Amino acid sequence: xxxxxxxIMTATFVAYIFALLAYALCFVTxxxxxxxxxxxxxxxxxxxxxxxxxxRTIMTGIIPITNLFEFGLFFVWAIVGLLIVIEFKFDxxxxxxFVLPIAIALLIWLxxxxxxxxxxxxxxxxxxxxxxxxxxxxxxxxxxxxxxxSIMYLLKERALSKNRENALxxxxxxxxxxxxxxxKVIFIGMPFLTMVIVTGAIWAEYAWGTWWSWDPKExxxxxxxxxxxxxLHLRFMKGWKGKRTAILSVVGFAxxxxxxxxxxxxxxGLHSRYASQVSLPMILEYISYVFPGLYNIFA
Numbered sequence: 001x002x003x004x005x006x007x008i009m010t011a012t013f014v015a016y017i018f019a020l021l022a023y024a025l026c027f028v029t030x031x032x033x034x035x036x037x038x039x040x041x042x043x044x045x046x047x048x049x050x051x052x053x054x055x056r057t058i059m060t061g062i063i064p065i066t067n068l069f070e071f072g073l074f075f076v077w078a079i080v081g082l083l084i085v086i087e088f089k090f091d092x093x094x095x096x097x098f099v100l101p102i103a104i105a106l107l108i109w110l111x112x113x114x115x116x117x118x119x120x121x122x123x124x125x126x127x128x129x130x131x132x133x134x135x136x137x138x139x140x141x142x143x144x145x146x147x148x149x150s151i152m153y154l155l156k157e158r159a160l161s162k163n164r165e166n167a168l169x170x171x172x173x174x175x176x177x178x179x180x181x182x183x184k185v186i187f188i189g190m191p192f193l194t195m196v197i198v199t200g201a202i203w204a205e206y207a208w209g210t211w212w213s214w215d216p217k218e219x220x221x222x223x224x225x226x227x228x229x230x231x232l233h234l235r236f237m238k239g240w241k242g243k244r245t246a247i248l249s250v251v252g253f254a255x256x257x258x259x260x261x262x263x264x265x266x267x268x269g270l271h272s273r274y275a276s277q278v279s280l281p282m283i284l285e286y287i288s289y290v291f292p293g294l295y296n297i298f299a
Contacts, residue, residue, distance in 0.1 A: 002059060005115050008052045013107045015045030016080070016100050023096040027171050035093045042087075042096060046080045053077060059117050065133040068264060069113040074134075075260070076103045076110075078141025082185070086145065090181065094171050098148035109261070132199040135192045140256055142189030143228070147253035149182040150246035157243055179242055182249055183235060190228050197221055220259040227252040 019041035026034035053073055056064035064070035083099040086092050152172050159169040172178070200218065201211045212218060231248045234240040240248075 004055055008048055012045050012048040012052065015041050015048060016104050019045060020097060020100040027097065027168055038093065038096055039087065042080065042084060046084060049077045063130060069110060069115055071133060072106055072110045074137040075140055076106050078137045079103050079144045082141050082145045092173055095148060098152050099145055102144050102148060132196060132203055135195040139189045139192035139196055140260065142185045143253050143256050146182045146185040146249050149178050150249035153178040153246045186228060186231060186249065190232060193225055193228065197225060216263045220263050224252065224255040224259050227255050
């Protein structure tokens with residue numbers, strides 16, 4: 001079934017690209033059928049993403065969360081799944097144009113990774129693997145969506161403050177809804193991030209004989225936790241809302257991305273040994289081919 005992975009992932013990528021295009025056209029034209037098309041394509045892409053995870057599960061015989069590629073697939077799945085929930089619950093179709101680029105960028109990165117199935121390393125043969133990684137998927141997915149909502153808030157707030165609303169910002173939800181929803185998503189993600197660190201420490205003791213070794217991945221996970229803890233503290237205790245918390249949300253997701261991707265390539269450590277063998281120049285070279293190709297398709 002290995003030969004099915006690339007076609008399914010490509011179809012997922014194309015579905016998300018065209019969903020993003022449909023949402024963009026809805027912004028420009030205000031035609032409801034573009035919104036409907038965007039939602040249909042988003043759900044189709046999510047279904048294909050789910051199918052790819054099922055195929056990977058059949059190939060490996062376990063839940064596919066043992067390397068960067070598999071975690072990345074679940075990360076994209078969680079982001080888009082949460083987008084779909086928000087879209088239908090709050091009728092917030094405009095979120096698609098801000099959330100989908102994150103999913104698309106992650107898929108571009110996943111295309112550069114090794115997709116072959118390898119024997120599970122001894123350190124990964126633990127029940128703690130599932131609780132550690134699956135809680136990370138939920139937390140990171142929530143923080144990605146919160147970041148997109150915060151960017152939406154900052155764009156609308158800037159336009160309103162300068163009295164220069166355009167077609168984009170006029171179609172965005174109210175500042176109050178964006179601010180509250182971003183906070184609620186972070187409030188959901190924070191307990192899961194806490195569980196990531198706790199289960200990671202227990203697993204580290206089981207696998208490496210130490211609860212905490214200040215491995216770069218561990219350290220940056222803790223930094224990320226402190227950023228979001230500061231967000232919640234400042235909101236609860238100091239009454240921070242609006243622009244300041246939106247900026248902090250964006251900073252927090254930047255820390256998430258560095259913890260997930262940056263540490264694996266830039267900072268050596270125990271976690272890096274289990275990362276897929278792909279270099280940063282390879283990613284940049286791949287992107288240099290992908291984006292001109294996409295430009296030619298939509299030009």
